[in-house]
Amino acid sequence: MxxxxxxxxxxxNIPFQIPEVRQLKLSNGIETNFxxxxxxPIVFAEVIVFSGSKFDPLDKRGLCYLTSLSIDEGAAEYDALQLSEEFxxxxxxFSVGANHDTITLSVLSLKENFERSLELLSKIIIEPRFAEKEFAREKKKVLDRILQLKDEPSFIASSAFEKRVFGNTYYSFPEIGYESTVSAITNNDVKNFYISTFTASNAKIVVVGNLREDETTELFNKNLSSWNTDSENKALFETPKRCDTKFYFVHKKNSAQSEIRIGHISKKRNAEDFIAARIMNTILGGQFSSRLNLNLRENKGFTYGAGSSFQYYKDAGLFEVATAVDIENSGAAISEILKELRVIRENISSxxxxxxxxxxxxxxxxxxETYSQVAKNIESLILHSVPFDELFNYTQLIESAANDEVQAAAMNNIFPDEMIIVATGDREKIFDQLKNVSGKEPVELDMNGNLFT
Amino acid sequence: MTNNLLKIDYEKYSLSNGLQVILYPDHSVPVVAVNLWYRVGSANEKFGKTGFAHLFEHMMFQGSQNVPKEGHFRYIQEAGGSLNGSTSIDRTNYFETVPANYIELALWLESDRMGFLLPGLTHKKLDNQKDVVMNERRQRYENQPYGLAWEKLFSNLFSPDHPYSWPTIGWMEDIAKFELDDVRNFFKTYYTPNNAALVVGGNFENKKTKEFIEKYFGNIPKGNSIPNIDAPSQKLIECKKIIHEDNVQLPRIYLGWHTEKAFDENDAALDILSDILTQSKNSRLHKLLIFDKQIAQDVSSFQYSAKLSGSFIIASTAKPGITLAELKEEITSEIKRLINDGISKDELTRAKNNVKSSFIYSLQKMELITDQINHYNFYLNEPDSFLFDLSRYEKVTAEQVAAAAKKYLLNNYVELNIIPKTKR
Structure with a gap:
């Protein structure tokens, strides 16, 4: 036996070689990491343009997002359908995505088709048509999507939470915008947004593929050298302050569950205790065997899953606990989360x-493992201006973090008395539960996270 | 080149207890993926006991004789691995990808729950996972807009005595009723080595790995033969229309037809038909409904084929002010047009090119490759079927696509309307 x-x-152990990141010299000076x-026989290439929705004018929230939807609706000699047909x-x-800091355009292609794929990608970047007809259709699509989001509890909870955390700063609204602000956007706004932000000096490139360095340089020079290099744009961010713990809720009639978000503003990605905070959060809520998930799921059965994360924007950081729990246990779940947030500050075992x-x-x-994974690792360092050394020293950085540094990371990054707590659910069923936990009446928010006045 | 990449060099054999083993070494990666399929899914359940295959999958993560509750996750995560399991109508899979030097750990963990699950079983664990699964059902289906559409559609497309008529997650009232004896019986009936196939892929030596597999799985006793599934043949005698009110702003229509099971004669042609109808901006229904007429917010379709049967589904959300009847009229006219006029060479080529490149893209992750090997082993009894599978698509002709549409999409169908709740 x-x-x-x-x-x-x-x-x-089988030694692992981190792939080498090479800087290519492009004629127009765009930072290109290869x-x-x-x-x-695969190539993944992405162009990251620092033209995120933080540049949206106040009354035109959603402009960046709508620009990202319009940009591939026809370019150079191809109309929208022809362009899609060529890919x-x-x-x-081909895909394009927008967030608060960037618009990212990428292609995943077979090696044999990369040259042509890059040619098409470059046309989208340099010569988008922005035809009125396509704009009108995409704008209507966004407005109808905003309508649909009124029934997505997870989206409502997250955006109400972010609104409360970020106050009046430019990270406080959802990238998609609001009905009133998107309605105000014209095709000229999109064109102007593109002209003022979509420049070569405002972009960076990451290429991961089965290519030689010289042929890659040549291909990018051939296709992107005519992209204009006007100076970059800036947006100003004033970090909002944390405040005393406050309970909010968004009423969603007939909810089958309560969506819960708890957290506050936190440090940026380049903070000194980033590594210690990551180790601490791994223990608190960063993976399946974390304290939060084991408590709320594997012990109490309140939820299908609970977790916490530090989210990093270019100009700010956010600490967030997120879960969806059954209605009857909404209050109890929040109590347990708040308890875990206190306890982690008191003791973390070796x-x-x-x-x-x-x-x-x-x-x-x-x-x-995958081509795009490699690129995304590099992209996140680029966004936060973190030297690539971190990638090569990562294992060592983790291993050398001392136990008291990890404990200090909890003290210096989690503030249980300064939490913003948002629950989305049926008022009749959750109001009293929240009140019992908080000792005060919870404050009702509208779908966008605004106070009723 | 494609041919070389998609040719899988593997070794397949069985242990004396009937466990099938497939080894796929690839020394270019730093990991090993272990992928285990049990030939049991929600189709093996009985009416009144729905959702059990899936709840059982959860119980497989609750520890076994030598692994404490939460231990399975903890061991693999501490090794830097990733892991999960999933339940479909036909099968349940369990998989972990670990750094290659942890191969023995992964095999030990899988063998302990295959052979020795019941000693670790308690009432408390079962009650806990019933709560978790009920919350999973709420989170993924009941609290999502249109989240109940699939179970409404399939419970009407299939007769109540057909095991594809209920959802994999199960009906809430059934989940609440399960007892420890259900776990014991299900385990003894279906979780036997003779009802499973183990694929190991990645950086390992065959000889040593075979020894580990014999060591950990070899003495798990063989079980009885597996009960057959009763699946009465399905035919809709008339069209059905179901209307369901939900927390949604825009109404959505679903149309469903019976078609063919996985890998049958027209299965690939129906996949290509789906691509041509809705896959890209240029696809027929996308262009018609979203680009030209602008009466739909989205449209999608697929050939959903499994072991016992298949169905073809089209779904589309109406723009504000547009009725589902209008949407349906346009969809059915386009299908008739396709059947009468056929598809172009160009449409067919584009669809095939996308299939071909997606095969290559899918080779990036060992977890997906090993799962696909098990998929082929399960449906075709031949692990090395990547090239065969691709050739099914390459052989499809324009005529065959139109003929498949004609054969199936003119038959009776189920129509589901999800509409906004009436204001009271």
């Missing part, structure tokens, strides 16, 4: 820290 009672030990990855012929996946370090360091190689 074999002895099954003990977990088998690992055998010798990783040669040979296994498959389809190649089997290339066993927990060892577990978190092991998890973070050993999973590191698997973050380089």
């Amino acid at each position: 074999i002895d099954r009672s003990k977990a088998p030990s690992p055998f010798k 990783v040669r990855k040979e296994k498959l 389809e012929k190649l089997g290339t996946v 066993k927990e820290i060892e577990f978190a370090k092991s998890y973070l360091t050993k999973q590191f190689p698997s973050r380089f």
